[in-house]
Structure formats: structure tokens, C-alpha cells
Amino acid sequence: MSIIIRNLSFSYGSLNALQDINLALQEGCFNALLGPNGAGKSTLFALLSRLYALQSGEITIAGHSIAHHPAQVMRKLGVVFQQSTLDLDLSVAQNLYYHAALHGMSKRQALPRITEELARFDLSQRLHDKVRTLNGGHRRRVEIARALLHQPEILLLDEPSVGLDPATRESLNLHIRQLCRQQQLTVLWATHLIEEVQNDDPVTILFKGRILASDTADQLCQQHQSADISTLFRSLTGTST
Ligand SMILES: Nc1ncnc2c1ncn2[C@@H]1O[C@H](COP(=O)(O)OP(=O)(O)OP(=O)(O)O)[C@@H](O)[C@H]1O
Numbered sequence: 001m002s003i004i005i006r007n008l009s010f011s012y013g014s015l016n017a018l019q020d021i022n023l024a025l026q027e028g029c030f031n032a033l034l035g036p037n038g039a040g041k042s043t044l045f046a047l048l049s050r051l052y053a054l055q056s057g058e059i060t061i062a063g064h065s066i067a068h069h070p071a072q073v074m075r076k077l078g079v080v081f082q083q084s085t086l087d088l089d090l091s092v093a094q095n096l097y098y099h100a101a102l103h104g105m106s107k108r109q110a111l112p113r114i115t116e117e118l119a120r121f122d123l124s125q126r127l128h129d130k131v132r133t134l135n136g137g138h139r140r141r142v143e144i145a146r147a148l149l150h151q152p153e154i155l156l157l158d159e160p161s162v163g164l165d166p167a168t169r170e171s172l173n174l175h176i177r178q179l180c181r182q183q184q185l186t187v188l189w190a191t192h193l194i195e196e197v198q199n200d201d202p203v204t205i206l207f208k209g210r211i212l213a214s215d216t217a218d219q220l221c222q223q224h225q226s227a228d229i230s231t232l233f234r235s236l237t238g239t240s241t
Pocket residue numbers: 012015017035036037038039040041042043044192
């Protein structure tokens with residue numbers, strides 16, 4: 001299941017944050033959305049997750065138009081926002097049960113899902129701890145576990161590794177890649193860190209609200225005769241990340 005975006009534009013007053021975006025994610029893959037600060041990544045996430053209403057263009061998620069079938073879309077989608085939305089004074093369990101309830105799951109239905117996701121992230125022992133006592137990497141893992149509770153087919157992550165140390169960033173990135181391989185999860189991972197992108201990833205480079213390039217990192221480098229994705233990014237945008 002994938003996301004298809006057609007002719008999407010969005011402005012904040014006179015500022016065009018996204019201009020004529022056309023994009024189809026590769027199913028079951030780690031799709032990277034690469035752009036410097038202000039490129040429009042968070043605005044795109046706000047539209048995909050229905051925080052913002054569409055102004056123009058169309059988005060189809062897992063075959064459903066987000067404008068016409070929002071409930072079906074939300075069932076298929078998991079979202080991890082840039083800023084943490086965990087309640088620090090609730091336990092991990094309380095945060096997860098609350099989210100499960102929002103998706104219509106009873107406590108009895110939620111418990112095996114919570115157990116499974118926390119085990120996957122090596123966090124089973126922290127179930128009854130307050131989120132405040134977890135380090136940044138573990139909080140991120142809880143947020144991802146939460147986004148996966150209702151078994152979405154597509155997972156959106158907006159700069160999930162910001163503020164984490166390099167080793168934690170890498171392990172999070174590898175973990176998400178494993179989910180793509182094992183569960184055919186379709187992932188959209190927004191980042192401004194080029195080292196988080198691998199050569200065979202489908203990559204979209206967003207700059208000042210426009211898509212400058214979209215293909216696998218390898219293909220893009222070949223097409224533009226660039227030594228690597230970092231060099232290509234610099235030559236296309238005039239900036240380094
Ligand atoms: N609520 C808002 N009101 C007005 N302008 C906004 C608002 N949110 C974002 N913008 C502007 O829209 C453009 C795109 O911002 P956006 O946050 O989507 O980019 P981004 O790629 O996510 O950047 P960052 O990595 O810094 O979050 C920027 O010029 C930003 O200043």
C-alpha cells in the first residue's frame with residue numbers, strides 16, 4: 001500500500017510552502033524525504049496526517065482519498081511527529097493504551113499488541129515506568145511502537161532522529177528498515193541528514209517547497225553524474241545538510 005500525491009500545493013498566506021508536488025511512494029520500502037530546514041517536509045506531513053486540510057491537489061493513501069475517506073486512511077497510517085507527543089507524566093502503558101483506545105481497541109485487544117511492539121523495541125521492562133524516566137532514544141522507540149499499535153501499512157516519520165546521538169540514530173534507522181523488510185511496511189522518513197539515506201533507497205529531494213529530484217539514490221547519482229547523494233544534494237540545492 002502506498003501514498004500517491006498529485007499536484008499538491010499549500011501556502012501559509014502569501015508564502016508557498018509546497019508547490020505542485022507529485023510523488024508516489026514505493027510500497028514496502030524505506031522512502032527518504034530529504035530537505036534542509038524550511039523545505040516543506042513538516043507541512044507535507046501535516047497534510048498527509050490530516051492536521052491541515054488540503055488547499056489544492058489530491059492525496060491517496062492505501063487506495064483511499066484523504067479528502068473523501070479520512071477514516072479509512074487513518075486506519076492504514078501510523079505517524080511519528082517531529083516533536084514528541086507522549087505524556088511524560090503517564091507510564092509507557094498508559095500512553096499506549098490511550099492511543100489504542102483512540103483507534104477503537106479495547107484494553108484486552110491492546111495488551112497483546114503493546115506487549116509485541118515493546119518486545120520488538122526491547123522495552124518490555126519499561127511498561128510501567130513514567131515516560132519522563134526514559135532517555136531520548138527510548139522515548140522515540142515508544143512513539144514508534146505506539147504508531148504501529150493499530151498495525152498500519154504505512155508509517156510516516158518526521159525527522160525522528162533529531163536530538164539523538166549517532167549510535168541511537170543509526171539503530172533506529174536500521175530498525176525501521178527491518179520493519180520494511182519483515183512486514184512490507186511502507187515508510188516515509190523525512191530527514192535533513194544525508195547519512196540516513198542508503199544507495200538503493202527511493203529518495204525525494206525537497207527544496208523551497210518543490211521536488212528537485214525523485215528516484216533511488218543510485219539512479220539519481222547516475223542521472224546527474226554525481227559521486228554520491230551528498231554531492232548531488234549540494235549541487236541541486238546549493239546547500240549542505
Ligand atoms: N504555521 C506556519 N505559518 C507560516 N509559515 C510557516 C508555518 N509553518 C511553516 N512555515 C513556513 O513554511 C515553510 C516550510 O516549513 P516546514 O516546517 O514545512 O519545513 P521543514 O522542511 O519541515 O523544515 P524544518 O526541518 O525546519 O521543520 C518555511 O518557510 C516555514 O517558515
